[in-house]
Every structure is written in structure tokens, then in C-alpha cells.
Amino acid sequence: MNVQEYMIELGENARDAARLVAKADTNLKNQALLAMADAIDNSRPALREANAIDLENGRNNGLDAAMLDRLELTDARIDTMIEGLRQVAALPDPVGAINDLKFLPSGIQVGKMRVPLGVIGIIYESRPNVTVEAASLCLKSGNATILRGGSEAINSNKAVAECIQQGLKLAGLPENAVQVVETTDREAVGQMITMPEYVDVIVPRGGKGLIERISRDAKVTVIKHLDGICHVYIDDAADKGKAINVALNAKTHRYGTCNTMETLLVNAGIAAEVLPELAERYQAVGVELRGCERTCELVPFANQASSEDWATEYLAPILAVKIVDTMDEAILHINRYGSHHTDSIITENYTKSRAFLREVDSSSVMVNASTRFADGFEYGLGAEIGISTDKIHARGPVGLDGLTSEKYVVLGDGHIRQ
Amino acid sequence: MNVQEYMIELGENARDAARLVAKADTNLKNQALLAMADAIDNSRPALREANAIDLENGRNNGLDAAMLDRLELTDARIDTMIEGLRQVAALPDPVGAINDLKFLPSGIQVGKMRVPLGVIGIIYESRPNVTVEAASLCLKSGNATILRGGSEAINSNKAVAECIQQGLKLAGLPENAVQVVETTDREAVGQMITMPEYVDVIVPRGGKGLIERISRDAKVTVIKHLDGICHVYIDDAADKGKAINVALNAKTHRYGTCNTMETLLVNAGIAAEVLPELAERYQAVGVELRGCERTCELVPFANQASSEDWATEYLAPILAVKIVDTMDEAILHINRYGSHHTDSIITENYTKSRAFLREVDSSSVMVNASTRFADGFEYGLGAEIGISTDKIHARGPVGLDGLTSEKYVVLGDGHIRQ
Missing domain, CATH: 3.40.309.10 (Aldehyde Dehydrogenase; Chain A, domain 2)
Structure with a gap:
């Protein structure tokens, strides 16, 4: 497989899906989220099986106990994934909300409407539950997602992705709204962070080393969290x-x-x-x-x-x-x-x-x-995709609003500029 | 002169000044803006003289009529610069404003405070009036600025910069709050857009070619405006x-x-x-x-x-x-x-x-x-540093708020997390 071509294909798929997800109404997105929860609930044996392969490989490759622990999909963690999906479905939809609509001296009315960012790339390490968490927040905020998890969790992530896709399909949303990168080739990350035509924002989740590497090489805005000193x-x-x-x-x-x-x-x-x-x-x-x-x-x-x-x-x-x-x-x-x-x-x-x-x-x-x-839940954001230590675009705990932007809307009645 | 070292020096100066400007109170910033207006008013002969050198050089270098027109500092344009400074002084100060302060179930109160971005780099072409416009908006929003104008306008820009620095000095603000790059070496731009340690945002103002070049090579967020189709x-x-x-x-x-x-x-x-x-x-x-x-x-x-x-x-x-x-x-x-x-x-x-x-x-x-x-003034922003066709950080007409960020503030009474 040519990794560059593969990633561009994912990017094109994501752009197409993003257009449809952006205008999907709240009910449709919530149906998808709840159907994903059901699909995960019904796929416990398959998830455990896929996860067992990753754990087995991890042990053979000498992963340490902490890594193996993060990698494991216990029943309690599966419960948390399901509960998380239901919580995101219950959150208010940020997309389309119009704020500060006011009349101006010329007679036009100007306000700001929340809109999705487009395509969000998530790069994370071994915890497979991040797959569901990130996908659900991006979907609720009207974005398409490309997920690149750690290579140790590839089988678990593929199994989780299947449940996600089932949910999207049941709700009639494009399956490409959430795509999991199915190669463990490291070049995939390099490609993903340097294709601004297809990816609007990168959210890396993991250690400082990973985030520094990504920030240094990215051609796309990175919502980053470095230290917590x-x-x-x-x-x-x-x-x-x-x-x-x-x-x-x-x-x-x-x-x-x-x-x-x-x-x-x-x-x-x-x-x-x-x-x-x-x-x-x-x-x-x-x-x-x-x-x-x-x-x-x-x-x-x-x-x-x-x-x-x-x-x-x-x-x-x-x-x-x-x-x-x-x-x-x-x-x-x-x-x-x-x-x-x-x-x-x-x-x-x-x-x-x-x-x-x-x-x-x-x-x-x-x-x-x-x-x-300092936490999205404690601050009342309802969810959190990460905490940004940057100043640009998003700062502090990042919830659904941080995955959106605002455009101006202008309402007139045939107004022209004098 | 070593351009790289020179730019790093400007960057260090700007970082130091940014800390002081960020906490300068509204009155001090307004005093500086009004003093700049007076300084420009009192320096008309010097400004015209410096501008005459640029025009002469421009003619000798074969600049076309449109370029020469943009370059000229007529009395009317000087009036507009002065008027602009007074208007920015009259605008409300965005810095320190706290929004959405609300109590949460834990008992803490959480809100968002507007804060400056830090150091803003402005890269523009031949119009010397941009120097004043950009400097005033950045100062009012609590940021330090590094200004890199077109080489054709270098003498005019230096003369304008002197007036700006006089104003800062009179108000007791650090003169390095606004610095004009005094070399016409193109490497200065390349250096400025690749030193995120010293520059937080780049605002390019000029043709599409300039902006595309900067966006491609920048290691700093660029608030960009490409086409208007x-x-x-x-x-x-x-x-x-x-x-x-x-x-x-x-x-x-x-x-x-x-x-x-x-x-x-x-x-x-x-x-x-x-x-x-x-x-x-x-x-x-x-x-x-x-x-x-x-x-x-x-x-x-x-x-x-x-x-x-x-x-x-x-x-x-x-x-x-x-x-x-x-x-x-x-x-x-x-x-x-x-x-x-x-x-x-x-x-x-x-x-x-x-x-x-x-x-x-x-x-x-x-x-x-x-x-x-579609214009900052028509939208009631009071001023405009540009129009962003991006989605990240700022979109549409960018006023003072677009030059700031928000941090969370949390007020407690000895609250601890349970």
C-alpha cells in the first residue's frame, strides 16, 4: 500500500462526509450516537477478542505493565464508552446556534453562527477508548474525523470503528464521517498532519514527546496540550x-x-x-x-x-x-x-x-x-476532548464549542451599502 | 548585520514589552494612542520628507502608478491616520473583560477573561498608513507588535514609527511595544514567521501571492485573507x-x-x-x-x-x-x-x-x-485589522476581539475537588 495515496483517499472521503455531517440535524446525530452505544454493547465478545490479540502482541513485544493496562478493554471500560456516547447524545448541539444578533445603524442585522471546523484528525496513543470519545465529540459538533491510534491497539480500534460505522449507517449518516487509519505505518501520521487541503485541525492526545513532534512538523493547526506544571x-x-x-x-x-x-x-x-x-x-x-x-x-x-x-x-x-x-x-x-x-x-x-x-x-x-x-466536566462543558495550553483558537478545557468556529450571518431586507 | 540575530533581538524586546502592555490599564493605552496622534500631527513636514525619498526611489526603481499612489502620504492620508488613532482610543478595551461567569454544582464560579495574544507580527506591502492602523489595534488589545512593511516604504515607515514611539514614551509604556523592522532584507520575513518563541500570530496584509508564501512557510499561526470571490x-x-x-x-x-x-x-x-x-x-x-x-x-x-x-x-x-x-x-x-x-x-x-x-x-x-x-465597521466592531477567510481562531472581519484570546478564571472560597 502507498501510505500517501491511502491517506489522501481518507482525506477526500472525510471532506465529502464533512459536508453532510455539517448539515445533519441534531436528532440524526443523536440517533447515530445512541446506535453506536448499542452496537458496542452488542459487540462485547468481538471487542474482547480483538483486544485480546492486541494484549497478546503487546506482551510478546515487551510492553510494560502500565502500557498493557491502558491497552486493556475491560468490561468496565466498555461500560464507560457506552455511557460516554449516551452523555454526548444528551448534550446540546452547538452547530447552528446564533449569538449576538443585533441591529446596526445601516439597518442590517448581524450575528454569529456556530459552524463545524470540517475535518478533525485525532492522533493518540494506546488507549482504545479514546476512539469512541473523540469520534463522538467530533460527530456531535458536526465534524468528520480521521482517527490514528497507537499501533499496539490496532485490532481493538478496528473493532471499535466497526461499531461506530454501524451506528452511522443505521442513522443514515455517511460511514466516512468517522474513519480509522488502518495502517500502523508511521508515515501515515506525517502525511495526515501535512495535508491542510483535507484536515482542518489536529488534536494529539498522548505524551509530551508525541505532541512536540507533531507540532513541529504540522502544516495544520494543532490544538495542543504540553505540560501541566x-x-x-x-x-x-x-x-x-x-x-x-x-x-x-x-x-x-x-x-x-x-x-x-x-x-x-x-x-x-x-x-x-x-x-x-x-x-x-x-x-x-x-x-x-x-x-x-x-x-x-x-x-x-x-x-x-x-x-x-x-x-x-x-x-x-x-x-x-x-x-x-x-x-x-x-x-x-x-x-x-x-x-x-x-x-x-x-x-x-x-x-x-x-x-x-x-x-x-x-x-x-x-x-x-x-x-x-481545571477540567471540562467541572467547568460545565459537558465533555472534553483535551486541554489546550495554547492561546490560538482554543484555550483551557476544550469541549464541543472548541471543535467549532463562528461565521457571521447578516440579515437584511434588500439593504445596500451607501 | 546578521538578520537572524537582529530579528531574535526584536523578538526578545517584544516579549518583554508584551508583559507590560498586557497589564497596562485602559487609560494608559488611550493616552499613548492620543499622544501618537499628536506626534503625527506635529511631524507632518518630517513625514512628508521621508515619504518624498521613498517616492523618489520608487520612481527611479520603476514602480507603477498604482504602487506610487499607495505609497504616497498625502495630507488627507495623514489626517486619516490621526483620526484612526483617536477612534481606536475611543473604542472599549477588550482586555480583562470577564464573560459567562457562572456558578457550578461544585460551588466554584467559572468564567472567561479576554487576554492579549502576546506578540503580533504584521507583514504588509507598500502602504505606510498600515503601520499606524496595525500598531494602534495591537496596542489597544494589549499586544506588542513587530511591523514589517514593504521595502519601498522603509523611510516613511521609520518616520511613522518615530511618532509611535514618542507616543508610547509619553504615556510611560515601553517603546518596544511597537517595533518597526529596519532592514529591507527579505530574510527578515522568513525569520519572523518561523520564531514561535517570540511571535504568537502573523497578520499579513497584501496580495494573494504574499499571503500564500507566508502561510506555506510559517511556523506561527497566520490570520489570513486570501481571495474575495x-x-x-x-x-x-x-x-x-x-x-x-x-x-x-x-x-x-x-x-x-x-x-x-x-x-x-x-x-x-x-x-x-x-x-x-x-x-x-x-x-x-x-x-x-x-x-x-x-x-x-x-x-x-x-x-x-x-x-x-x-x-x-x-x-x-x-x-x-x-x-x-x-x-x-x-x-x-x-x-x-x-x-x-x-x-x-x-x-x-x-x-x-x-x-x-x-x-x-x-x-x-x-x-x-x-x-x-462584510466589513468590521459595518458589523459594529469599531475597527478591522483584516478579514479572515480561515476557520481557526478568527473568521470574517477581525476587530480587537480577534487579537485576543480567552482564559478561564475560577473563583472559589477554599473549594477542593471531591
Whole structure:
């Protein structure tokens, strides 16, 4: 097979399908989503079988336990896929919504209508449940999708794709609205990210290495999520109880997520009051502390941080801790070492809360709340295809709206320009 | 001079300035804009002198009359620059505005705050007034700017830049908030569009060739405007009077603008009634008609169109005319041959008007209104840095909001994730 020709064929199919999906009405899209859920429910044996082949191959190829775990389609994960499809069907349809329609002095009425982006390419690693998640959000937002999963999951993904296509067919939507790349050749990715004629946006989901590689080579806009180096800054005007609760939650609620706090900044004016108690609480749950010099003086069991620690996303029970003299120093540190993801200030001071909200250059900026809230579901988006640490097009948690654009609509009554 | 090092230096300066401009309050930015207006007013002799050198060089280098005209800084054009600065000062400040702030079930409050993009690179051709226009919009939206004008206008641009810098200085804003590239070396453009560390967005203003070249090579998002191949479709349910008025205005109000109609589509059911009269009106003002076969039967003096005509932006008193059998055929034609810029249907039919609005894939879609309305000022944006025919980030006329992004703000009271 010629990979380039194959990808162009998928691209042409997707463009054709995109036109039909863009104008499909809400009911039709929801019928397809519910039919996909049923198809998956009815195909459990086939899905498990295909997945067993991937797991077997994975074991033979020496995949580690974590990879094998992500690859496995357990019954619970299949349940979650089905539940996810039903939830997306229940979400409001963003397509066609008209906002800000207003009359202008010339007499015309101008507003903005939400429209699909067109064709979305999703590139992801080994988790086969991403196939359903991404396909359902793209379909609901009126887009066609080309899905390129990890080669380890190729058999699972093909089996899932069959259920998706069954659902599309039952609802009378074009089967090419969702296509799974059926080759594991790496060239397929290179081709997909460099054909702007056929693909409008790329959403990569996976490790930082994958995303950096794609961003570097892409000729198509990439909605990207790199690091999650998130901060909590405990201001000297903080309420001590809130500070301890939020700082504990932001680090220990889950260790492996991108919105987990990786560096704690504490104002020198409150450090002695807050830090020793907080450090004991961290120690009690097994979090290793890596502190600046002043931190280590206050917390004898903390290890010495190196400058690398300020720029590290641990995704582990490790926390960097730094004492700063002012809020401005904290903001400078965050904007310099952070990843523009999510950062929170704990303070009771009105003026500082306003300045922090304005000056921290991150996709989510918080006051007196845990960084763990940075999430499409917690923000009320109903779903999330990813979190963007970019500024262009979409920033922060990306839901259905992030997969659409807006065009102007103008209503007149024979109006001409004077 | 090493062009690469020079551009990186400008980039570093811009990044530093961007941080300060982003948090500058509205009053400070307005003071700078008004001081720039005064500086330009007081520097008329110097501006004319610098411009005279460019004009002289242009003549010696054989620039054509149209180029020389665009290059000239007449007193009227200087007045317009001054007026433009005062208008931008009077516009509302988009930065810091918080929208959609709402409480969520967890108790946190989530909203979106408008924030600057950072550093904007503007690449334009010979018109020196663009320098002021672009700089003022970028400053008002809290961004730093690097301006690269055409080499023919280098002396004029430097003189204008001096006025801009005077204004920034007087208001106490960093002079590097607006930098003009002072080399005419073409490598400067190549460097500017491939340094995402220093430049967040590129806005090219100029001919299609320039924009295509930049889009192809850029490693930074480009807010681009390619062709303006705009259509008016006269439906068989159109009001004849409105159809003739709008079709005349859309073509003849101005010939050289991107929102001018280039192809007229007429439903076969109304062609005999509307087209002969309309054709005579066009003929009376000297518009050449290039029609499909059926058009030529109805309009004996029309020339035969070739298939190239459907994809041509004339920017001249020439109009392609095609008779179609259905609205669907018109929509297919527009989506295939158009440039996704602006297209209008003339109809009294409710159902068709809704379908046209939804199905035409253009940045502005209109009902019973002239395509000439597609413009930031007519849409009430107050200003316009360009019109985007893209779907990502900004679409249609781009005003101050298009030069900003939104970040999430989360307000809590010590809330932690359960």
C-alpha cells in the first residue's frame, strides 16, 4: 500500500462526509450516537477478542505493565464508552446556534453562527477508548474525523470503528464521517498532519514527546496540550485553613493528572505559620518535598530542590516548594517556569486576587480553589476532548464549542451599502 | 548585520514589552494612542520628507502608478491616520473583560477573561498608513507588535514609527511595544514567521501571492485573507426590486474591494424576468458580463464565460453570471468555486433563507443584503485589522476581539475537588 495515496483517499472521503455531517440535524446525530452505544454493547465478545490479540502482541513485544493496562478493554471500560456516547447524545448541539444578533445603524442585522471546523484528525496513543470519545465529540459538533491510534491497539480500534460505522449507517449518516487509519505505518501520521487541503485541525492526545513532534512538523493547526506544571501560591493574606485544604487537594487528589499541582509557592510572611503543618500532612501521605533553602530550614525532612525541579512535571507524589517574598515574585515564577496550564492563588486580599487573575498567563487562573478543578466536566462543558495550553483558537478545557468556529450571518431586507 | 540575530533581538524586546502592555490599564493605552496622534500631527513636514525619498526611489526603481499612489502620504492620508488613532482610543478595551461567569454544582464560579495574544507580527506591502492602523489595534488589545512593511516604504515607515514611539514614551509604556523592522532584507520575513518563541500570530496584509508564501512557510499561526470571490444568488422566490438593487450595489459600489461580488448566480425560474433588465443596468455603468450559455441567450451582449471565470477575483468592472436550476446547485457552486469570504441569497422564502445561511461555508453569509457590508465597521466592531477567510481562531472581519484570546478564571472560597 502507498501510505500517501491511502491517506489522501481518507482525506477526500472525510471532506465529502464533512459536508453532510455539517448539515445533519441534531436528532440524526443523536440517533447515530445512541446506535453506536448499542452496537458496542452488542459487540462485547468481538471487542474482547480483538483486544485480546492486541494484549497478546503487546506482551510478546515487551510492553510494560502500565502500557498493557491502558491497552486493556475491560468490561468496565466498555461500560464507560457506552455511557460516554449516551452523555454526548444528551448534550446540546452547538452547530447552528446564533449569538449576538443585533441591529446596526445601516439597518442590517448581524450575528454569529456556530459552524463545524470540517475535518478533525485525532492522533493518540494506546488507549482504545479514546476512539469512541473523540469520534463522538467530533460527530456531535458536526465534524468528520480521521482517527490514528497507537499501533499496539490496532485490532481493538478496528473493532471499535466497526461499531461506530454501524451506528452511522443505521442513522443514515455517511460511514466516512468517522474513519480509522488502518495502517500502523508511521508515515501515515506525517502525511495526515501535512495535508491542510483535507484536515482542518489536529488534536494529539498522548505524551509530551508525541505532541512536540507533531507540532513541529504540522502544516495544520494543532490544538495542543504540553505540560501541566501547575502552581498553588499561598499569599501572606491567605486563610490558613483554606490554604492547607487546597494545597493538599491540588497535590494529592490524583498524582498522574495534568492539573495536579507540581510546585507550591508560599509567601515568606506566612511560611512559618503554614508550611510545617502542611509538610507534615504531605509526609503523612507519602509525598516527597523538594524545597528551596528557606523551605528546608522550616521543614527539616524536605530534600533540597535543584533548579530543574521548578520546571518538572512529576506526575508523582513529589512536590517542589519555594518561599517567595511577594506576590509579584510568585507571578514571575509561574509565568517563567509554569506551562500556562492552571495556577491558583490562596488569599483573602481583594486587590491581590484581581491582579493575580489578570497577570498570570495561564489557560486557567484560580482564586481559593484547587487546580484539580481545571477540567471540562467541572467547568460545565459537558465533555472534553483535551486541554489546550495554547492561546490560538482554543484555550483551557476544550469541549464541543472548541471543535467549532463562528461565521457571521447578516440579515437584511434588500439593504445596500451607501 | 546578521538578520537572524537582529530579528531574535526584536523578538526578545517584544516579549518583554508584551508583559507590560498586557497589564497596562485602559487609560494608559488611550493616552499613548492620543499622544501618537499628536506626534503625527506635529511631524507632518518630517513625514512628508521621508515619504518624498521613498517616492523618489520608487520612481527611479520603476514602480507603477498604482504602487506610487499607495505609497504616497498625502495630507488627507495623514489626517486619516490621526483620526484612526483617536477612534481606536475611543473604542472599549477588550482586555480583562470577564464573560459567562457562572456558578457550578461544585460551588466554584467559572468564567472567561479576554487576554492579549502576546506578540503580533504584521507583514504588509507598500502602504505606510498600515503601520499606524496595525500598531494602534495591537496596542489597544494589549499586544506588542513587530511591523514589517514593504521595502519601498522603509523611510516613511521609520518616520511613522518615530511618532509611535514618542507616543508610547509619553504615556510611560515601553517603546518596544511597537517595533518597526529596519532592514529591507527579505530574510527578515522568513525569520519572523518561523520564531514561535517570540511571535504568537502573523497578520499579513497584501496580495494573494504574499499571503500564500507566508502561510506555506510559517511556523506561527497566520490570520489570513486570501481571495474575495463573493457571490449573490438570486433565488426564484426573490423580490425583483431587492434583487436588482443588491446585485448592482454588490458589484458596482466599489470594484477593487474583497467583498465585491465577482459571480452572480440566478435561478432559472426568475432569470428571464430579472436578468435582461439587470444586464442593461450593468452595461450602462460599463460592467462587462461573462455569462454561461443560458445567460448569453438572455443577454445578447454578454461574453461567453470560460470555466476559469468561476474562480476569478476580477477586482474590476467584470462580472461572471451563471443560471442555476436550484438553490442547492447555487450552494454547491459557491462552496466549490468561492473563497469562503461572503455570499448572499436574495429570497423571500423562509425555508430557503435558513438553509442558505446554514449550508454556505463562508465567513459571512447574508440574506437580502449586499456583500459590500462584510466589513468590521459595518458589523459594529469599531475597527478591522483584516478579514479572515480561515476557520481557526478568527473568521470574517477581525476587530480587537480577534487579537485576543480567552482564559478561564475560577473563583472559589477554599473549594477542593471531591
